[in-house]
Amino acid sequence: MEKIERRQFIKLGLFSTAGILVGSFFAFAKTEKDIEVNSYEDLLKFDWGYIVDTTRCIGCGSCVRACKVENEVPEGYFRTWVERFEITKDETVYVDSPKGAIEGFNRDNAQTAEIVKAFFVPKLCNHCYDAPCIQVCPVGASYRSPDKVVLVDKEHCVGCGYCVQACPYGVRYINEEKGVADKCTLCYHRIQKGLAPACVNSCPRNARIYGNLKDPNSEINKVLHQRRYGLLKPDLGTNPKCFYIGLDKEVK
Amino acid sequence: MDTLSNYIFPNEFHITWTVMIVLYPYITGMVAGAFIVSSFYHVFNMEKLKTVARFALVSSLAFLLFATVPLLNHLGRPERAFYIMMTPNFSSAMSGFGFIYSFYMIIVVLEIWLSYRVEIIDKYNKSNGIVKFIYLVVLLGNANDNENTRRFDKRLVIALASFGIPVACILHGYVGFLFGSIKANPWWSTPLMFIIFIFSAIVSGLAVLIFLYQFVHWMRKRSIDQDCLDLMAKWLWGFMIIAVTLELMEVLSISYENTERWAILRQLIDGKLKLSYVYLQIGLFSIVPFIMLTITSLSKMKNTKVKNLTIWIASVMLLLQVLFMRWNVVIGGQLVSKSMRGFTEYFPGLWDKEGLIVSFLIILVPFVLLYLFDKVFPFFGEKSH
Numbered sequence: 001m002e003k004i005e006r007r008q009f010i011k012l013g014l015f016s017t018a019g020i021l022v023g024s025f026f027a028f029a030k031t032e033k034d035i036e037v038n039s040y041e042d043l044l045k046f047d048w049g050y051i052v053d054t055t056r057c058i059g060c061g062s063c064v065r066a067c068k069v070e071n072e073v074p075e076g077y078f079r080t081w082v083e084r085f086e087i088t089k090d091e092t093v094y095v096d097s098p099k100g101a102i103e104g105f106n107r108d109n110a111q112t113a114e115i116v117k118a119f120f121v122p123k124l125c126n127h128c129y130d131a132p133c134i135q136v137c138p139v140g141a142s143y144r145s146p147d148k149v150v151l152v153d154k155e156h157c158v159g160c161g162y163c164v165q166a167c168p169y170g171v172r173y174i175n176e177e178k179g180v181a182d183k184c185t186l187c188y189h190r191i192q193k194g195l196a197p198a199c200v201n202s203c204p205r206n207a208r209i210y211g212n213l214k215d216p217n218s219e220i221n222k223v224l225h226q227r228r229y230g231l232l233k234p235d236l237g238t239n240p241k242c243f244y245i246g247l248d249k250e251v252k
Numbered sequence: 253m254d255t256l257s258n259y260i261f262p263n264e265f266h267i268t269w270t271v272m273i274v275l276y277p278y279i280t281g282m283v284a285g286a287f288i289v290s291s292f293y294h295v296f297n298m299e300k301l302k303t304v305a306r307f308a309l310v311s312s313l314a315f316l317l318f319a320t321v322p323l324l325n326h327l328g329r330p331e332r333a334f335y336i337m338m339t340p341n342f343s344s345a346m347s348g349f350g351f352i353y354s355f356y357m358i359i360v361v362l363e364i365w366l367s368y369r370v371e372i373i374d375k376y377n378k379s380n381g382i383v384k385f386i387y388l389v390v391l392l393g394n395a396n397d398n399e400n401t402r403r404f405d406k407r408l409v410i411a412l413a414s415f416g417i418p419v420a421c422i423l424h425g426y427v428g429f430l431f432g433s434i435k436a437n438p439w440w441s442t443p444l445m446f447i448i449f450i451f452s453a454i455v456s457g458l459a460v461l462i463f464l465y466q467f468v469h470w471m472r473k474r475s476i477d478q479d480c481l482d483l484m485a486k487w488l489w490g491f492m493i494i495a496v497t498l499e500l501m502e503v504l505s506i507s508y509e510n511t512e513r514w515a516i517l518r519q520l521i522d523g524k525l526k527l528s529y530v531y532l533q534i535g536l537f538s539i540v541p542f543i544m545l546t547i548t549s550l551s552k553m554k555n556t557k558v559k560n561l562t563i564w565i566a567s568v569m570l571l572l573q574v575l576f577m578r579w580n581v582v583i584g585g586q587l588v589s590k591s592m593r594g595f596t597e598y599f600p601g602l603w604d605k606e607g608l609i610v611s612f613l614i615i616l617v618p619f620v621l622l623y624l625f626d627k628v629f630p631f632f633g634e635k636s637h
Contacts, residue, residue, distance in 0.1 A: 076265065076266070077262075077263055081261075081262045083259075093593075095259035095591070095593055096259060097259070097261075097262055100262040132434075132435065134343075135343050135344065136343075136345065136434075137341055137344055138340065138341060138344045138347040138349065139332075139336055139339050139340070139341060139347070140339055140340075140341035141335075157328070157329065157332075158328065158329050158330075158332045158333060158335055158336065159327050159329045159332075160326075160328075160346065161269055161326075161328070162344070162346050162430075165268060165434055165436065165437065166434055166436055167436060168435070168436035169261075170261035170591070172263070173263045173268075174268060174328055175328075178328070179327075179329045180328055180329060181328075236435050236436065252590075252591055252593070
């Protein structure tokens with residue numbers, strides 16, 4: 001009698017342990033399903049591109065402010081900024097971007113001369129197809145995501161600054177607090193959820209357009225098929241993915 | 253069209269690579285240069301250089317040991333430094349650093365070990381107790397010393413030294429390539445850069461050996477091996493001519509091509525770098541030592557005291573020339589905005605983490621190390637001789 005009881009006790013113990021194991025497996029499996037992660041195959045369907053319509057930008061600086069808040073960009077550094085170009089009658093070019101235009105612009109640049117042409121140019125990471133920053137990263141911390149966004153692995157970056165040197169557009173900086181390289185991510189955390197990047201979202205003039213270059217019906221492709229556009233420093237062979245509508249030759 | 257506003261991109265107000273990155277190529281330059289001098293004796297049988305051959309080799313190691321210090325001080329995350337060897341991205345010019353550096357370190361340490369083996373065995377035989385045991389460990393348990401082992405060691409040294417020359421060139425040439433391959437930077441991007449770096453490395457290596465050799469002998473009031481010094485001074489003269497010519501040819505070809513980048517580089521040379529490049533690197537520290545070394549190399553100066561002093565001053569000036577060259581390349585290149593419309597500012601603070609005091613200490617430590625090494629194994633024979 002006593003023997004049977006012991007056997008039953010062991011049986012009960014085994015079954016309950018197995019039950020907890022199986023149950024917890026399902027429980028953990030379920031929480032994994034709850035996290036929204038796009039599969040690698042899903043990501044391959046995207047190739048994120050960006051359009052800056054310089055003819056529409058009014059230099060309000062909303063994008064710079066939105067980016068700063070959304071991405072906690074450290075003081076004195078910028079993931080996006082706006083440049084003002086003023087060309088006078090005697091063909092002198094005045095360029096400025098006070099504090100990256102985070103507070104917009106004042107009428108204080110070319111006051112004495114007669115301005116014949118003026119425009120604003122927002123700048124951000126070009127997410128190049130042949131990004132020199134990825135090429136030069138000694139540890140592979142700068143990489144291209146499957147949906148073709150140039151990102152930095154902050155857990156792996158050693159903070160050597162070689163990528164900052166290699167970027168021809170000056171969009172990278174060393175985050176002094178974290179000791180690693182930092183740059184525009186195209187608000188990767190937002191575009192994964194189907195939300196627009198903060199700068200696109202905040203632009204009151206629709207001067208910034210983002211979208212999937214692999215989708216022939218996307219807005220970005222429609223605009224690129226209709227408008228004439230330029231690239232920044234195309235001679236360097238970086239193949240940038242940021243397309244500038246109405247690009248002036250003075251913009252570098 | 254003219255640009256009046258000095259426009260730089262908003263991320264360019266602070267330069268990324270500080271004076272620490274000036275020191276790194278400066279120190280590795282002396283490493284590679286000193287090693288090549290020791291190889292002149294071992295491989296090319298220049299008997300006159302025997303006096304400084306081992307000294308050159310140990311100097312090379314002393315600088316090599318501290319070459320990474322400025323880099324580690326500069327890294328944003330120094331605790332991740334070994335990622336460069338654990339997860340190298342081979343498309344990066346920088347990823348080879350850990351491997352080339354370690355490989356070169358092995359060659360130099362082995363060569364020193366083999367060329368000092370006889371001395372270590374001698375110390376081992378004369379010492380007792382724990383010191384004897386330490387020497388036995390350094391000897392890897394083998395205290396055999398006879399004609400055969402010496403011949404074998406010598407052969408190994410020659411093999412290592414011959415192998416070390418291309419590795420030294422790679423170690424330093426690749427530092428030049430690291431800068432020269434950055435197409436985003438108009439002041440760096442030139443295929444000449446790595447050749448310039450190799451030659452300036454040899455100049456700094458020869459200059460530091462002449463500087464130290466004479467300094468030590470003056471301090472100890474000992475006679476100088478005139479043949480050895482004359483030969484080193486002549487080599488220094490020759491290599492400085494090549495190095496400075498290459499440096500000038502680079503600027504000449506950029507200016508003659510007269511592309512867009514010359515528009516901004518002309519302003520750089522005529523503005524921010526006027527003092528450190530035009531007046532100091534080229535004017536004072538290239539032309540003056542060139543004249544001095546031309547005189548000591550070509551004329552038959554009977555007064556060796558004046559001659560040696562001239563050589564010594566020229567070597568100090570060339571050491572400064574190479575330091576300014578590194579500064580003008582590393583810092584000068586970063587002063588140019590990638591907007592091609594303006595320049596940023598930089599001068600290291602005195603007490604900063606990457607400031608002047610720390611730089612001075614980093615430069616000083618290899619010399620202290622050499623002094624300590626000399627206490628154990630005197631470079632130029634015992635003092636009593």
